[in-house]
Amino acid sequence: MVFDLDDTLxxxxxxxxxFKRCVLAELRNKGVEESxxxxxxxxxxxxxxxxxxxxxxxxxxxxxxxxxxxxxxxNRIEMANIDQVKAFPGAQQALEHVIDLGLTxxxxxxxxxxxxxxxxxxxxxxxxxxxxVCRDDYPLEEAKPNPRSMRRVAAKISVPPAxxxxxxxxxxxxxxxxxxxAEFVGVLTGSTDHAEWNSQGCELVIxxxxxxxxxxxxxxxxxxxxxxxxxxxxxxx
Numbered sequence: 001m002v003f004d005l006d007d008t009l010x011x012x013x014x015x016x017x018x019f020k021r022c023v024l025a026e027l028r029n030k031g032v033e034e035s036x037x038x039x040x041x042x043x044x045x046x047x048x049x050x051x052x053x054x055x056x057x058x059x060x061x062x063x064x065x066x067x068x069x070x071x072x073x074x075n076r077i078e079m080a081n082i083d084q085v086k087a088f089p090g091a092q093q094a095l096e097h098v099i100d101l102g103l104t105x106x107x108x109x110x111x112x113x114x115x116x117x118x119x120x121x122x123x124x125x126x127x128x129x130x131x132x133v134c135r136d137d138y139p140l141e142e143a144k145p146n147p148r149s150m151r152r153v154a155a156k157i158s159v160p161p162a163x164x165x166x167x168x169x170x171x172x173x174x175x176x177x178x179x180x181x182a183e184f185v186g187v188l189t190g191s192t193d194h195a196e197w198n199s200q201g202c203e204l205v206i207x208x209x210x211x212x213x214x215x216x217x218x219x220x221x222x223x224x225x226x227x228x229x230x231x232x233x234x235x236x237x
Contacts, residue, residue: 001098001212002153002182004168005109007190009209010119012085014078019043022073030054030066042172047140071112071136078115087123088189090210095128097213104157107132108150108166108176110143131156145172147179154180165219167209171200185215 006012023043027050028034036053037046047070054061095105105128109116113134120126133153135143142148147161154161161180166173169190177184186197186205197205206215 001103002106002108002150002164002166002177003209004166004170004173005107005111005116005119007169008088008167008173008187009091009107009125010085010087010123011189012119013081018077019074020046022077023047023070026070026073030069031057044140044143051141067140070140074135075112075114078112079118082115082118083122085119085122087125088208088210090208091123091125092128094209094212095125098216099128101216103165104130104159106130106153106157106164108144108153109133110135112136145176145179147176150176150180150182154182165216167212171196174200174202183219185212 003009006014020039020043024037024039024046027037027046030050032050032053036049038049041049047067051061051063051066054066055063098105107116107120107129109132111119111134113132113136116132116134117126120129120132131153133149133156138149138152144150150161150164150166154164161182164177164180164182165185166177166182167185167187168174168177169187169192171192174184174186184202184204186192186200186202187208188194188197188205189208192200194205204215204218206212
């Protein structure tokens with residue numbers, strides 16, 4: 001079972017508009033024309049546009065250097081209030097339930113590796129998570145919602161992506177899951193409400209991760225063959 005981190009497993013109180021403003025400012029500082037950027041588009045989309053623009057302006061453009069600088073900015077913002085991160089009520093019990101079913105717990109997030117590991121440790125969820133794929137593990141353009149990120153986390157637990165259940169708070173989580181054929185469950189602890197999930201065609205929506213046992217029971221009932229044949233299991237002990 002693959003979980004998003006912020007606003008799904010943990011309440012981080014992140015100010016996402018600040019992330020975008022800082023990235024746009026850095027792209028402008030690097031020489032990207034204002035008209036080439038779109039504040040209404042995603043951070044990753046603007047980074048792609050910035051790379052395209054800068055690569056056309058100079059044959060010496062270093063995309064790795066740009067990503068490094070942007071990641072440093074994002075990491076600094078993320079870590080500023082890391083001690084305020086809290087697990088959502090019921091998160092511990094939900095992950096324990098998933099593990100008791102014999103399922104592997106993984107995290108797929110657009111947060112940095114440093115932030116993710118610290119957030120999981122602060123909330124005492126780290127010992128329940130087998131593996132993570134984070135924003136800065138690979139090139140920024142390959143972060144969620146790029147389906148390559150989902151394929152990577154599935155490979156780390158040695159299963160096909162279609163054998164995974166993904167839980168997240170944002171439409172990009174669903175986009176990433178569906179692109180790989182994975183089952184998706186939406187939660188309401190982020191910015192996406194019932195109306196938005198309905199417009200996205202999301203069939204399974206729960207109030208929070210605390211309701212994971214309930215939705216897993218529904219998924220089991222929906223299957224014609226035993227649940228543990230459908231999803232990756234690990235031997236106990």
